[in-house]
Amino acid sequence: MNVTRGFTGRARTVRPGLPPGQYDARDDWPVLSAEVTPGLAAADWSFRVGGLVAEPRTWTWEQAHALPGSAYEGDIHCVTGWSKFGTRFEGVSLDSFLAAADPLPSATHALAHSHTGYTAGLPLADLTGGRAWIVWSSDGRPLAPEHGGPARLIVPHLYFWKSVKWVAGLELLDHEEPGFWERNGYHPRGNPWEEQRYAGD
Numbered sequence: 001m002n003v004t005r006g007f008t009g010r011a012r013t014v015r016p017g018l019p020p021g022q023y024d025a026r027d028d029w030p031v032l033s034a035e036v037t038p039g040l041a042a043a044d045w046s047f048r049v050g051g052l053v054a055e056p057r058t059w060t061w062e063q064a065h066a067l068p069g070s071a072y073e074g075d076i077h078c079v080t081g082w083s084k085f086g087t088r089f090e091g092v093s094l095d096s097f098l099a100a101a102d103p104l105p106s107a108t109h110a111l112a113h114s115h116t117g118y119t120a121g122l123p124l125a126d127l128t129g130g131r132a133w134i135v136w137s138s139d140g141r142p143l144a145p146e147h148g149g150p151a152r153l154i155v156p157h158l159y160f161w162k163s164v165k166w167v168a169g170l171e172l173l174d175h176e177e178p179g180f181w182e183r184n185g186y187h188p189r190g191n192p193w194e195e196q197r198y199a200g201d
């Protein structure tokens with residue numbers, strides 16, 4: 001009888017859709033937080049789009065829920081190596097928020113802020129075109145506090161450190177501004193398909 005390599009322990013199989021250097025976390029959904037999970041009630045959550053916009057705007061929980069709903073179905077990729085296939089998140093496309101705030105032509109980048117102080121820097125182009133969301137549920141259930149509930153940003157085509165939990169807002173800028181991990185040597189964009197893990201990759 002043949003014993004096939006890879007069937008003992010945690011098989012880190014390569015599968016289609018898995019970016020280079022990543023493994024399939026299967027049913028695991030690791031929690032990665034630099035800070036303590038805040039006790040943030042939905043009533044105390046708000047989302048603001050400011051900086052280089054024609055009309056700075058802030059949405060309460062109820063106002064954000066009144067926007068057209070939009071869901072993401074697909075994969076997520078953490079820079080520490082795990083990827084999770086077939087996730088589903090429900091919320092509102094970031095396009096809806098940005099359209100209301102009306103970015104100025106000079107806006108090229110954004111710094112996403114958390115209610116806890118965590119930040120992530122992103123090119124504005126990665127936040128438009130139906131590729132980024134503010135989400136409050138996952139598979140139809142309210143987002144767990146440790147996963148960013150009541151609401152978080154998701155930018156699933158980039159490494160997941162850009163997907164700010166307990167998201168508070170976006171500040172639009174005319175230059176690249178490093179956030180928490182970017183200041184610590186991580187890549188300004190973080191495209192998993194190009195393995196942009198660290199600055200210079």
Ligand SMILES: Nc1nc2c(c(=O)[nH]1)N[C@H]1C(S)=C(S)[C@@H](COP(=O)(O)O)O[C@H]1N2
Pocket residue numbers: 029030031032033034035077078079114116118146147148160161162163164165166
């Ligand atoms: N506010 C906040 N958002 C955050 C983080 C964090 O530490 N604080 N970690 C980031 C990282 S590195 C990853 S991989 C994902 C993890 O999300 P999860 O804990 O729901 O898996 O959240 C991102 N967003």
Ligand SMILES: [Mo]
Pocket residue numbers: 032078079080160161
């Ligand atoms: Mo991560």
